[in-house]
Amino acid sequence: AATLTQQLLAFSRKQKLRGRVVNLNGLVSGMNNMAERTLGGGISLRQSLEEGLWNCQIDTTQAEVALLNVLINARDAMAQSERKEVTVQTQNVEITSHD
Secondary structure (H helix, E strand, O other): OHHHHHHHHHHOOOOOOOEEEEOHHHHHHHOHHHHHHHHOOOOEEEEEOOOOOOOEEEEHHHHHHHHHHHHHHHHHHOOOOOOOEEEEEOOOOOOOOOO
């Protein structure tokens, strides 16, 4: 219930986002059971987690909500598909800006 309250407050922008340094591999792995329940039976869930993944600063609650929303969209998009598999992949990416 507390997490749902935080999500709703953050969504309505009445709560400040709480960025903290985390490793996304741990966050994704920790959500495995919830992700499988969200997808339901008949959809295979794979994880491809990069070894040596860099830490990042994020609001973990918002990251979890975002991942669950992507999984729900994937599940709905595959409703009529024969092959039903979702892969969650982590990868180091460096973004640079050129002026």
